[in-house]
Amino acid sequence: MYSYSHRNILDTLQFSKEDLDFLIKKSKKMHSLQESGDAFGILKGKLLASLFFEASTRTRLSFETAMERLGGRLVSTVGFQFSSISKGETLYDTMKMIEGYADIAVIRHPVEGSSRIAAGAVSIPVINAGDGAGQHPTQALLDLYTIISEKGTLDGLSIAFIGDLKYGRTIHSLINLLRHYSVHLYLISPEELRLPDTYKKYLSGFPMTWEETTDIKAVWDSDVAYVTRIQEERFADHREYERLKDIYKVNKELVLASKKQTTILHPLPRVNELSTDVDDLPNAAYFRQAKYGVVVRMALLCLSLGVDF
């Protein structure tokens, strides 16, 4: 019999197909509890430490909203204010202190692998809210939940990923979840920004199929298009960024030309790769993602704390 066993959320590779099915089911349940006003109070008396060693307001507000919506409490810290760090304190020591304060910790950190170090230091559950070039597992889970909520199912879907597949952390994380499903991926990027081999090695032996292309018209064969920003901060050579930044543009004209009712996703923030003229289309699901993200994180907070709902 299946039993969910993840206290820490560190990596998308930690989840089996059964885990994902369970998480989707629980997110749906939380979604309806939240809609009916019955979620408030589930985490009464529980305390979340929201530890953002780098600013990421979108993610921080989502987690903090999730905790507040459950009636829990939180202490919060952002960025350079974490003064002990500048005095030379290690992450290990910081976490041992936090263990004495809170029931659960969410950690965002600029250094890859730091959430695993944090989780190893303490007996309270730790949720990775993004660590450098590493994982952002809750973003991937909310993306998965968004697709299912918008399309009803995953099985048989064609999903296009567009943009920076080389550095796009959210894409790397989401593909690790989608591999468990019978979906087909169009990986649309310029040659220079293709999905690195290091990520491809996790994709064999799974029902998911995929193909690479440079042609954005693959969107027209896709049920879902996941658009991403070309991230300036990832490029050592600024001229390369300038050359590539506007290579793809998803706009209303492109979306309306699709053979399918293509649902448009974007992890946000967007710059020019996704036109505002798409916003009014019913297919534009990227603003609804924010709301889905809250209920997924509400579910995860409860599950990690071992509080049933």
Added chain:
Amino acid sequence: MYSYSHRNILDTLQFSKEDLDFLIKKSKKMHSLQESGDAFGILKGKLLASLFFEASTRTRLSFETAMERLGGRLVSTVGFQFSSISKGETLYDTMKMIEGYADIAVIRHPVEGSSRIAAGAVSIPVINAGDGAGQHPTQALLDLYTIISEKGTLDGLSIAFIGDLKYGRTIHSLINLLRHYSVHLYLISPEELRLPDTYKKYLSGFPMTWEETTDIKAVWDSDVAYVTRIQEERFADHREYERLKDIYKVNKELVLASKKQTTILHPLPRVNELSTDVDDLPNAAYFRQAKYGVVVRMALLCLSLGVDF
């Protein structure tokens, strides 16, 4: 029959005389609920997004206190920490995200007109907590409530405004409310800092009368004196600031020489324009303003959320 209809609080010009009478009545009610300890719990389960795109600790703490005093919850963000903004995100996109999180938003922004853009983006209520050179309507409402609480009525009062009437946002906003009442204004400023014509055009056709003067002795004929700081940051020419900054000084001697029991207000922070020797006078109401501000904002949060009290 009168029905209050403002979900968004964006501008002082949006309020009719009946609106103001209603808001004063509700603020009084909230004041007594707060004093008796019965306000806590009124906004149980409601979530405020406190969005300060520029730091304004005084205003932020006032709104956050208001929400906490009602037993509501909040998520909060300040200034440069709003990392998505530096990645190029528009206010529109930020607000669409916030709409998925919170039940109501308070927004402070350095750019005039941004609160209106924010409100236009979302279906949740938006309260303007100051947008650049624009409006600061809740400050004006709390100033109005302060005068009424201190003097018992507005009708027949003489009210002096002293200092920077050109750039003083709080003055511009408050005058828009006072125009509905039978009051007389003394606008006391140096020639260079007189009330701009653009604000004067809203004042005709209302019961309020006003006259301009450079002489601070007009305070002696005033029931209320509203003192403001000459704001260094508004001057392009620093020498002009140096020449004007200490032009008026409200001190104990001036206040005691008044023919009336002149009540002294100041939006704070003060520098040299208001001496600390005034603090001990019973007429010094500027510290009580902080407390009045909390109950006014408590009332506004409830009204915008449609929660009765």
Added chain:
Amino acid sequence: MYSYSHRNILDTLQFSKEDLDFLIKKSKKMHSLQESGDAFGILKGKLLASLFFEASTRTRLSFETAMERLGGRLVSTVGFQFSSISKGETLYDTMKMIEGYADIAVIRHPVEGSSRIAAGAVSIPVINAGDGAGQHPTQALLDLYTIISEKGTLDGLSIAFIGDLKYGRTIHSLINLLRHYSVHLYLISPEELRLPDTYKKYLSGFPMTWEETTDIKAVWDSDVAYVTRIQEERFADHREYERLKDIYKVNKELVLASKKQTTILHPLPRVNELSTDVDDLPNAAYFRQAKYGVVVRMALLCLSLGVDF
């Protein structure tokens, strides 16, 4: 009959032996309430203003955790965000505003004596969370409670202080409390960093005895060793810091060579003066200090607010 009478917590010198006995007893009581889950709700409806004029995340999170664990509410501000200050506002004016918002204030400030100024300005209780080179009384109280919790008693203990006894604020504060007990201190430091005479004058006429030494081996005769960091920021001459910073190193080998079961304390953050190989020893109490700190501050918040438990 004894009656505890401290609303403000400003200084360790304010406490008598009876006060300390009472605070230890109440901290124990709060500790068991917290462990059993019965502390939540004791401060329902109360509002804490957490005012950190300089960043000190460790201390801020501890106080905010304490307030949240009691079911209270808080408004919080950190460092340069305190924008009114940069506009020239005095601490007095800031506190008069806060008085209109909150039921109690915790204040951290870079300038010695500022917590006393803050407390003098307002009618709400003020707790000093560290003011410059001055006092940090709640740190001293939690250190005291940590020793008693770890050793069962204070009477008859030998306690070593190691490191920077000249600038170490936490040491100065803790010694003021320990003087009331029959303990013996080994003050271990290089000549340049000995306890200043100004602190020694408070130690005569009390049961505590003490001796100074430069030899770290005094740890082997100690029941408790309180290790402190040599603080780089306190040295005007950087070469002096470089020469002294690694003069003492408490490591596993040293601790295991002790004739007693020496309990190791450290106010954290640590750098090199305390090796991580000590962490696994049962004697290493410095991470448990964080948890003790929360219950001590929970007790203090209730006592200052006059809320019984």
